[in-house]
Amino acid sequence: MTIENKEDIKKSRMYARQQLIDGWDQDIVSKGCIMIIGVGALGCEIAKDFALMGIGKIVLVDLDTIETSNLSRQMLFKPGDEGRPKAEVAAERLIDLNPFLKVDFYFEKLQKLPMAVYEECDVVIAALDNFNARLDLNKICLRMKKPMVEGGTVGFEGHVQVVIPKDSKLEYKNRENEIEKIVETRMWEFDNPEYLEAQKEIEQLEYLIVRLKQEKLEPFRRLVRKQVEEEFDKKYAEDVINITPCYRCLVPIPPADDKLVAACTLKGLPRNRNHCVIKAEVIFEKDYGFKPDMNVDDDVVKLKALAQKELEDLRGRVFNENVSEESLETLTPKEIAEWKENIKDTFGEDYKFEEMENILGNKIAAIQSVSSIISSIQSQEALKLLFRLRGRNIGPPMDPPYINYNGVYGQFDQLDIIKREDCLACGNIEGEENVQLVVPFDADIGYIFKAMRIIDHALEPILWMITNPINKEMYWNPYMSGEFKDPTIKLTKLKIKNNDILTLTPLGKAKVESEIKKYNVIITFM
Numbered sequence: 001m002t003i004e005n006k007e008d009i010k011k012s013r014m015y016a017r018q019q020l021i022d023g024w025d026q027d028i029v030s031k032g033c034i035m036i037i038g039v040g041a042l043g044c045e046i047a048k049d050f051a052l053m054g055i056g057k058i059v060l061v062d063l064d065t066i067e068t069s070n071l072s073r074q075m076l077f078k079p080g081d082e083g084r085p086k087a088e089v090a091a092e093r094l095i096d097l098n099p100f101l102k103v104d105f106y107f108e109k110l111q112k113l114p115m116a117v118y119e120e121c122d123v124v125i126a127a128l129d130n131f132n133a134r135l136d137l138n139k140i141c142l143r144m145k146k147p148m149v150e151g152g153t154v155g156f157e158g159h160v161q162v163v164i165p166k167d168s169k170l171e172y173k174n175r176e177n178e179i180e181k182i183v184e185t186r187m188w189e190f191d192n193p194e195y196l197e198a199q200k201e202i203e204q205l206e207y208l209i210v211r212l213k214q215e216k217l218e219p220f221r222r223l224v225r226k227q228v229e230e231e232f233d234k235k236y237a238e239d240v241i242n243i244t245p246c247y248r249c250l251v252p253i254p255p256a257d258d259k260l261v262a263a264c265t266l267k268g269l270p271r272n273r274n275h276c277v278i279k280a281e282v283i284f285e286k287d288y289g290f291k292p293d294m295n296v297d298d299d300v301v302k303l304k305a306l307a308q309k310e311l312e313d314l315r316g317r318v319f320n321e322n323v324s325e326e327s328l329e330t331l332t333p334k335e336i337a338e339w340k341e342n343i344k345d346t347f348g349e350d351y352k353f354e355e356m357e358n359i360l361g362n363k364i365a366a367i368q369s370v371s372s373i374i375s376s377i378q379s380q381e382a383l384k385l386l387f388r389l390r391g392r393n394i395g396p397p398m399d400p401p402y403i404n405y406n407g408v409y410g411q412f413d414q415l416d417i418i419k420r421e422d423c424l425a426c427g428n429i430e431g432e433e434n435v436q437l438v439v440p441f442d443a444d445i446g447y448i449f450k451a452m453r454i455i456d457h458a459l460e461p462i463l464w465m466i467t468n469p470i471n472k473e474m475y476w477n478p479y480m481s482g483e484f485k486d487p488t489i490k491l492t493k494l495k496i497k498n499n500d501i502l503t504l505t506p507l508g509k510a511k512v513e514s515e516i517k518k519y520n521v522i523i524t525f526m
């Protein structure tokens, strides 16, 4: 392998997780250039974010040197850096973080930079600490037609402003929405009597609503409120005031265990790209006696070949399922080729090793920019709780206790989540557990106990009963004989369908010894 090749693989590995994000294109990022003016608390964070995400080039501008007081926030600097230019030190540390990055730095006033420096970059980020510098930078960006993202913080508050100048070639507003807005205003200007009359009527109705609320509802509300106040402390306060829903309240049924999916895949036929890779891993382990190590290039190559074979088999199976032998005789070679091309499109191109790694590790898409926003919110909430525990108040914990940040739209939403009375973790139900079991299509009753063992709930089949809580059917009862005691009866024969819920209850000594008195098992066929 050439050195160039090895570097490419390393680079590809670095960015594997963000490649999972829909619409992500590492190429765009790698060719991009970001200019950061001000390498303080915000500048360090932002530069670090882009370095980690694999930007092609960062231009740093700062005319300050590092002071000891900077070390509490500006994470690219460390003790001993005092007195050195911020831009220069930051450039060194960013290269440590990402050796593929190019960094230019200027220990200079932003107003004195040659315009060519601005010209080169795609986006300018203002991370400054004073108004005048911001005003000057704003002017430069408008003149150079460069978009600017301005930000600042004061104590616990912060702002971000996006500035898009004329002729920057960026699309910003939605044409349709803008047209609608103008239509709304123009309707007023037209002096159309019918429109004005209707608006007037709406106003009167709104006034009527307000009056009805005040005169009829309010006195009654006050009366009820007095009652509630009298009984609140005794009846509600304990449950309502100082408790939030727990994590399990939101996840009543945990998603099926990977180990189970893997075990099941070996038995069943892969139905999608992910299954092919999982099956390839199982075959690899069987053939070579160990699990493939995604850091070993040799293993990656072997695994890729196995996965590729599964993928081709899958394409072949789907072709045979869709094109019967009779129709094969009537189809033209062109039509057959079209079928095959179509199927190839559906199941995707050849595997890249980072995709296989993402599938096998069951990885979740992640990106530094969003990570730092979310981690910062976590830190802020933890900080408030810490103070609160020590009897000090720097603000209440967030209420509702759940915040969703949408980085696509730049929107924060606080969501009211509900504490489930039947929550298995914080509710009043003791000794119950919900699980999801993934089973192959030809699974039998015995497989349920096998699957339970795989997800670390080993149950003695002779001490548990399986029933359907909806139609009260009995599927397994070791105390009875005949069909209720046949572990080889197929689930499909028992008319158990996808997403049916079965109940497992203990018998005999398990009734006493098992901490869990009831399993609700959701069956998912694969």
Ligand SMILES: [Zn+2]
Pocket (backbone or CB within 6 Å): 245, 246, 247, 248, 249, 250, 419, 420, 423, 424, 425, 426, 427
């Ligand atoms: Zn809960």
